[in-house]
Amino acid sequence: MRKPVLVLLATIMLGSVVAQENGIKNPYKKRPAFGFAFTFHDFQTAQDLKNTSLNQVLKDKQWYKTGRMSPGLALSYFQGLTDHLDFMARLGGTFVSYPVPDKPQSGNDKLLAELDANINAKLLSDKYWVSPYLTAGIGGSQWSGYWGAYVPLGVGLQINLLDQAYINLNAQYRVAVTSATTANHLFYSFGVAGSLFEKKEPKVIPPPPPPADTDNDGIVDSIDACPTVPGLAQFNGCPDTDGDGIQDKDDKCPDVKGLAKYNGCPIPDTDGDGINDEEDKCPNQAGVAKYNGCPIPDTDGDGVNDEEDKCPALAGPASNQGCPEIKEEVKKRIDVAAKNVFFATGSAKLLAKSNKSLDEVAKILNEDPNLKLDIEGHTDNTGKPDKNQILSEARAKSVLDYLTTKGGIDPSRLVSAGFGQDQPIADNKTAAGRAKNRRVDLKLHYN
Structure with a gap:
């Protein structure tokens, strides 16, 4: 109990x-x-x-x-x-x-x-x-x-x-x-x-007065190297206005972040192209980032930079997009040769009377190794369109083969294509018109 x-x-x-x-x-x-x-x-x-x-x-x-x-x-x-x-x-x-x-x-x-x-x-x-x-x-x-x-x-x-x-x-x-x-x-x-007991109040001891800190930067004057200017502990109380880790007294650009290598100043950009000298391969000449601070190149020195030059390796005027201009005399020789290329009827076989004209074309190409040639085959509207397309391609290819085998022209300079009956230059309703439409066009260019 x-x-x-x-x-x-x-x-x-x-x-x-x-x-x-x-x-x-x-x-x-x-x-x-x-x-x-x-x-x-x-x-x-x-x-x-x-x-x-x-x-x-x-x-x-x-x-x-x-x-x-x-x-x-x-x-x-x-x-x-x-x-x-x-x-x-x-x-x-x-x-x-x-x-x-x-x-x-x-x-x-x-x-x-x-x-x-x-x-x-x-x-x-x-x-x-x-x-x-x-x-x-x-x-x-x-x-x-x-x-x-x-x-x-x-x-x-x-x-x-x-x-x-x-x-x-x-x-x-x-x-x-x-x-x-x-x-x-x-x-x-x-x-x-x-x-029955009085509440015991803890005895309050006033804290000692804080040590003097004139600039209120949290660093007492006794250890502050710059006691009247707010600063940082890492610099013994001295300031670093731009926060680049270099105190103002050693910083030649105290208001702009920089590097110790340049005495507190930013990396220079001598040519003012926005690319600092450490990354600029042409520090004294304004350029673009794509070319590491260098200007857009002009390989052929024709005054048309490579990005706008259709023929960056050949000098030519800006009016012709940086490519050389083909002489009018050469154009006429090509046009005459093109009008004298003949094929057997309904066939891609070149007639012998075409040889002289094609040899002239080969001569022109050999005189200027930078020239290139597009060979375009065309037909009239006689027959079926799909067969005409095949025939036009074959005739253009025949001309290309002649120029490479007989004329000694590098195939990389030649392009052949057929357009069938789709690009007439005369009326197919007449015999004369159809004769004009059965043709080979030869187009010289540099690019």
């Missing part, structure tokens, strides 16, 4: 230790306080709840009448564990005819002594003038030689009056642990409590 009391004492000691450890972190933790309270024990309502139901008890409207309650007094002790948890111990006594289970009631009122330990979980801290809370704990009782243990469960309301003085209202349902000697009952208390 004495075990609950021992457990209660251990809980009180544990609560005190926890409270001491948490004091610093919880500014509104309750200081140790003592109080007294008027108490009321109600065994009858608890019995009614057991025998009927909560609804019936409320309906009977007897539970709140003081006539069925036994008044008493209690001493209490409070100790804050945290801002929201308080330890509460209570020692109380009341004269009552205790309904010991399975024992006949004597009808004589005797002293019921109770000691319990509780934890109050507060909704609000002691910063506020009122705080509701839930309570739970463990307790022990003694009545006329009967020892018992119970668990108090309930709610409460704390009302702050002054600093560390307050009213405490509490209602509990006490659940019997030792059912042979203890009865379930309701418990109410109304009391006041206050701290």
Whole structure:
């Protein structure tokens, strides 16, 4: 029977230790306080709840009448564990005819002594003038030689009056642990409590005055090499205005980021083309990035740069896109030769009378090895278009073969193509027109 009391004492000691450890972190933790309270024990309502139901008890409207309650007094002790948890111990006594289970009631009122330990979980801290809370704990009782243990469960309301003085209202349902000697009952208390100890305010020692820092750069004057100008710790308090890692006194361009190699100035761009000298292969001549800072090249030196020159290896005027101009005399010789190329009817076989003209073409090409020639074959509209297309291609190819085999012209300088009947230069309705449309066009060019 004495075990609950021992457990209660251990809980009180544990609560005190926890409270001491948490004091610093919880500014509104309750200081140790003592109080007294008027108490009321109600065994009858608890019995009614057991025998009927909560609804019936409320309906009977007897539970709140003081006539069925036994008044008493209690001493209490409070100790804050945290801002929201308080330890509460209570020692109380009341004269009552205790309904010991399975024992006949004597009808004589005797002293019921109770000691319990509780934890109050507060909704609000002691910063506020009122705080509701839930309570739970463990307790022990003694009545006329009967020892018992119970668990108090309930709610409460704390009302702050002054600093560390307050009213405490509490209602509990006490659940019997030792059912042979203890009865379930309701418990109410109304009391006041206050701290008997003054709150110890920590002694505040004013900090020493900070060392002088005239320029407010975080570096004290005693170690600041530039005490009147804000600067950086890495330069002993001297500034680096452009943030390039070179302090201003050593920086020839203090307002522009640069490199130590150039005394704090950016990499130079001598020719002003936007490409710095370290990457510019022509640092003294403006150019473009595509050519690493050099101007667009003009390989043939004709004044037309290679990007716009159709003949970058041959000098020619800009009016002809950088290519040499073909002499009018040469053009006429080619035109005459083209009009004297003949084939067998319906065939790609060159007639012998064409040889003189084709030899003249080969001569022109050999006189200027840079010239190139396009050979285009055409037919009239006699016959089917697909056959005419094939015939035109074959005739152009025959001319190409003659120039390479008989004329000794490199095939890479020649291109042949056939256009069938699609590009007439005369009316196909007449014999003369059809004769003009059956032709080979020869086109000289340099690109």
